[in-house]
Amino acid sequence: MLLSKTRVSRILAVFVLAIFVSMTTYAQPKGITAQMIQEFIEFIEENAMPMDDYLENSKDLSTFVKVLKLTGDFEKLKNNDEYTVFAPTNQAFEQFPVEVITELFQPRNIEKLKSIAAYHIIEGRLRSSTIVADIDENNGLLATYKMLNGLEITTFYDDETIFIKDANGYPVEVLQQDILLSNGLVYKVDTVILPQVDNERQLAENN
Numbered sequence: 001m002l003l004s005k006t007r008v009s010r011i012l013a014v015f016v017l018a019i020f021v022s023m024t025t026y027a028q029p030k031g032i033t034a035q036m037i038q039e040f041i042e043f044i045e046e047n048a049m050p051m052d053d054y055l056e057n058s059k060d061l062s063t064f065v066k067v068l069k070l071t072g073d074f075e076k077l078k079n080n081d082e083y084t085v086f087a088p089t090n091q092a093f094e095q096f097p098v099e100v101i102t103e104l105f106q107p108r109n110i111e112k113l114k115s116i117a118a119y120h121i122i123e124g125r126l127r128s129s130t131i132v133a134d135i136d137e138n139n140g141l142l143a144t145y146k147m148l149n150g151l152e153i154t155t156f157y158d159d160e161t162i163f164i165k166d167a168n169g170y171p172v173e174v175l176q177q178d179i180l181l182s183n184g185l186v187y188k189v190d191t192v193i194l195p196q197v198d199n200e201r202q203l204a205e206n207n
Contacts, residue, residue: 071117083184084126118149167196
């Protein structure tokens with residue numbers, strides 16, 4: 001839905017005023033409706049950069065981009081289909097020994113790499129507000145989602161921070177959430193989300 005410049009200006013003005021009022025007086029902002037919030041989000045999404053451009057221009061995600069290109073998943077993110085991507089930072093990959101990552105990138109391990117890459121992608125837009133609502137509906141415990149590789153992740157939150165549990169039960173912290181893009185969302189995470197393995201070296205073992 002395209003918004004007129006007048007409508008966009010009104011929405012932006014109300015948001016700026018609401019932020020100013022809340023910062024200075026802690027008063028409850030008035031004049032913001034659910035429809036205006038939704039229109040604002042839609043405007044941001046429609047005018048945001050595509051996901052592939054965002055990922056490729058994020059220096060702290062360069063290793064993950066390399067993974068996506070090797071597995072062919074980067075091409076998926078170029079089309080108009082919507083995805084949510086949990087993108088590990090370069091520091092997340094640095095938690096593994098260099099030789100493990102080097103071996104994993106070899107052609108003989110491409111199927112394992114594909115499974116790992118797909119374990120970071122889910123179809124559609126999964127906003128943090130939806131994750132929190134799903135957790136709350138489950139008595140504040142957990143919410144699960146199926147990823148592109150067919151496996152599930154489990155989410156929970158602690159002190160307003162969202163965490164993910166992978167197939168091994170390891171916690172993964174969401175560092176940055178709801179990065180709005182024209183064809184989806186990106187979350188930056190501090191750990192690589194892994195399918196079930198006995199140890200990190202099993203990642204690079206050839207079947």
